[in-house]
Amino acid sequence: MGLLIRGGEIVTAESRSRADILIEDETISRIGLDFDVPAGTEVIDATGKLIFPGFIDPHVHIHLPFMATFAKDTHATASKAALIGGTTTFIEMVCPSRNEDALDGYNVWKQKAGGHSACDYAFHMAVTRYDANTEAQLREIVEDGTASFKIFLAYKNFFGVTDEEMFNTLTLASSLGVITTAHCENAELVGQLQQLLLAEGKTGPEWHEPSRPEAVEAEGTSRFATFLGQTGATGYVVHLSCAPALRAAVEAKLRGVKLHVESVLPHFLLDKSYAERAGVEGMKHVMSPPLRDKRNLQVLWSALKAGLIDTVGTDHCPFDTAQKLLGAKAFAQIPNGIPGIEDRVNLMFTYGVKRGGLDLHRFVDALSTRAAKLFGLFPRKGTIAVGSDADLVVYDTEYRGTVSASTQHCNNDYSGFEGFAIEGRPSVVTVRGKVQVRDGVFVGEPGRGRMIRRKPQYFAQGVTHAG
Numbered sequence: 001m002g003l004l005i006r007g008g009e010i011v012t013a014e015s016r017s018r019a020d021i022l023i024e025d026e027t028i029s030r031i032g033l034d035f036d037v038p039a040g041t042e043v044i045d046a047t048g049k050l051i052f053p054g055f056i057d058p059h060v061h062i063h064l065p066f067m068a069t070f071a072k073d074t075h076a077t078a079s080k081a082a083l084i085g086g087t088t089t090f091i092e093m094v095c096p097s098r099n100e101d102a103l104d105g106y107n108v109w110k111q112k113a114g115g116h117s118a119c120d121y122a123f124h125m126a127v128t129r130y131d132a133n134t135e136a137q138l139r140e141i142v143e144d145g146t147a148s149f150k151i152f153l154a155y156k157n158f159f160g161v162t163d164e165e166m167f168n169t170l171t172l173a174s175s176l177g178v179i180t181t182a183h184c185e186n187a188e189l190v191g192q193l194q195q196l197l198l199a200e201g202k203t204g205p206e207w208h209e210p211s212r213p214e215a216v217e218a219e220g221t222s223r224f225a226t227f228l229g230q231t232g233a234t235g236y237v238v239h240l241s242c243a244p245a246l247r248a249a250v251e252a253k254l255r256g257v258k259l260h261v262e263s264v265l266p267h268f269l270l271d272k273s274y275a276e277r278a279g280v281e282g283m284k285h286v287m288s289p290p291l292r293d294k295r296n297l298q299v300l301w302s303a304l305k306a307g308l309i310d311t312v313g314t315d316h317c318p319f320d321t322a323q324k325l326l327g328a329k330a331f332a333q334i335p336n337g338i339p340g341i342e343d344r345v346n347l348m349f350t351y352g353v354k355r356g357g358l359d360l361h362r363f364v365d366a367l368s369t370r371a372a373k374l375f376g377l378f379p380r381k382g383t384i385a386v387g388s389d390a391d392l393v394v395y396d397t398e399y400r401g402t403v404s405a406s407t408q409h410c411n412n413d414y415s416g417f418e419g420f421a422i423e424g425r426p427s428v429v430t431v432r433g434k435v436q437v438r439d440g441v442f443v444g445e446p447g448r449g450r451m452i453r454r455k456p457q458y459f460a461q462g463v464t465h466a467g
């Protein structure tokens with residue numbers, strides 16, 4: 001049976017218009033007014049509502065063995081939370097540790113998601129070691145439709161790569177036409193600073209930020225960019241958090257380095273004072289790169305408006321209160337991460353579009369379209385067009401609510417955004433034409449999500465040596 005979404009205002013990254021949308025066989029078959037609708041078509045009245053393309057979260061962790069524990073969500077819980085918040089596709093980081101086999105890890109992540117996710121998904125493949133088997137394994141993974149890599153310059157001896165491994169990964173990525181995403185912090189400096197602070201008895205969560213100061217992230221960003229320039233690879237900095245790192249990224253772009261920038265929800269709304277709260281309240285707000293000095297928030301918002309920040313992800317990474325307490329004696333042992341997969345769209349709409357002067361089309365671009373383009377999902381995802389997957393968010397801008405752990409769907413016992421007001425939420429969310437959410441309630445098919453296979457798209461015309 002087809003579905004007609006009638007009477008809403010369609011908003012994409014480029015345009016805004018009143019039109020009806022007909023969905024047949026999982027895709028959009030017609031957009032317009034006053035066209036004939038096949039008998040038996042279900043009608044959704046979207047009068048007074050905005051209709052956005054399904055939102056895409058380019059940076060999530062669901063299955064994640066990390067810091068002596070596992071992130072809390074399953075694909076069932078995280079995907080429902082994503083959908084209720086308007087995210088219809090996420091890209092999860094496959095993160096086997098350095099001691100694990102990459103291909104085995106890839107298959108584990110695929111099995112965890114397959115048949116369990118209610119929304120569509122793709123993967124970034126983390127390269128956490130580069131040895132004699134890596135090239136063949138990565139070729140196989142790319143062939144399977146995972147056309148983006150992830151490297152960590154941080155987390156020495158666990159996920160982190162050496163400069164030599166970064167060079168080899170980027171050289172291979174360049175020849176395969178694959179984009180490489182990177183966590184940019186200098187691992188050596190972080191380790192040394194952690195030891196110094198702990199030796200001085202500075203053990204609480206308020207010392208997490210001083211152990212990985214802005215300069216440490218700026219150095220990582222700058223080094224990643226230099227390696228991109230010398231290998232001709234295309235890169236994407238994940239969760240950029242501060243002005244010095246942004247400056248390093250922009251300087252590299254000006255030199256001609258092919259570099260894109262993501263910032264994540266916590267860095268737009270929370271500052272380091274949250275991690276300075278006493279005890280476990282502070283620990284709940286420990287992530288890396290850390291929440292920063294307040295002055296950075298305005299810089300990130302301005303950069304987002306200007307398009308210097310391409311995308312907004314979440315870095316969704318839920319550890320509950322008991323897990324956070326693993327670091328009660330030493331901040332370096334607090335599992336890093338803040339959940340947000342359910343809250344990104346509503347919070348960015350409220351504090352960006354409604355209250356912060358963020359252009360509505362830039363909002364759609366940064367939270368959906370740009371990620372689709374950068375990661376090879378476009379135009380199947382990330383827009384509203386005939387032939388695209390019918391992933392749609394009918395958005396109620398009149399809704400008023402508050403973010404709270406007591407009402408969230410992510411599998412965690414706290415919210416990093418507890419008490420934040422929201423002005424707007426999805427009233428209907430479809431995934432490939434099937435209604436999965438109505439007014440904050442999951443009403444769909446739990447295991448409906450599919451892995452979206454992507455093709456490489458970054459073939460260099462010879463190495464550019466952009467610096």
Ligand code: URP
Nearest residue numbers: 183287288315317336337
């Ligand atoms: O603190 C964070 N960001 N946790 C998840 C792992 C990562 O670095 O992305």
Ligand code: ZN
Nearest residue numbers: 183239288289
């Ligand atoms: Zn990271």
Ligand code: ZN
Nearest residue numbers: 059061093315
């Ligand atoms: Zn992450």
